[in-house]
Amino acid sequence: MTPSPPGAQLDLAGTLSGIRRMAPLSLFVVVFGLAFGVAALSRGLSGLETMLMSALVFAGASQFAALELWGPEIPLLPLIAITFAINARHLLMGAAIQPWLAYLPPAQRYGSVVLMSDSNWAMAVADRQRGETNLGMLVGGGIALWVTWLAGTLLGVIFGSGIEEPERFGLDVIMGCFLLAMLIGGRRDLSMLLPWAAAALTAVAAMAWLPPHSHVIVGALAGGLAGLLFPAKQTRKPSP
Structure with a gap:
């Protein structure tokens, strides 16, 4: 069996470290999840449908875009097209870390990318550039984001009100500022x-x-x- 090269390790300690490191940013995700829960109910989705969508799709921008097309008759092809357009960046994100994941067992390799989103991917790439060998940031960070996204959605479903326009408070630029910081803090x-x-x-x-x-x-x-x-x-x- 070919041994895993440096940069291709995953263990519980690294995953827990990733959860802790992502926790502060994850708190902002609750606000967006709450806004999505409120918006989904207003478009006619049930509470269960809303929670299942957040749990299975786990893509905030695509979920909000899908709500814009939601109605008695859903235009399937435009819905597929806009979802692909928004998330096509994941093809390139996955390709960028493929050499890092290549020698991992298949379950770890594909399980890791299921949890991949912009912020935990950016932090994992920054770790790799610094010589980090553990994928815990990618997996643990993804778990933290997924849990807080679900928690925010649940709050929106329960209370039925919240921040429907996060841009009014500048919250819509938090993720962009975070990614810019990761870019600047990476390889110079x-x-x-x-x-x-x-x-x-x-x-x-x-x-x-x-x-x-x-x-x-x-x-x-x-x-x-x-x-x-x-x-x-x-x-x-x-x-x-």
Whole structure:
């Protein structure tokens, strides 16, 4: 059996550490879950349907987008298209950590990505860049986010009221600020500016001229293509 290389380990201690580290950010997720629970009830979903949607889908932006199309007659193809557009970034996120997961047992490998979301993925990637060998941040962080998302949804279902417009309080930018902090705190290499700039510029252009949510795919593909065509130069180690 091929041994797992450095960077491909998962244990209970690492998972618990990931839960603790993600706990502060997870508290903000409760607010969004509450808003979703209230919005889902107002669109005609039952409390059970709302909880099942949060438990099984676990994708806030896609769930809110689905509510916009919800009604007596659900347009299935547009619903599939908009859900794919919003979550297509997970294809690239998964590809980015595939070398890290490649030698893990299948149950650990696929179970880890089931819990993957933007924030725990970003923290796990930052850990990997610092030489961390444990996937606990990805798994434990995902568990923390999933539990608090469910808790917030439950509060919305129980009380039937809450913060329906989190942007009024600036809460909608919390996740963006967090990801920006992870980006800045990661590997400091000027060669990374090119893919960042390509992704940012094409995403902004797509927001202006292309259909909604397509900027997610366009920006990610442009950044990835720039990184592929102009890879970072490897620093040569001095000869002994």
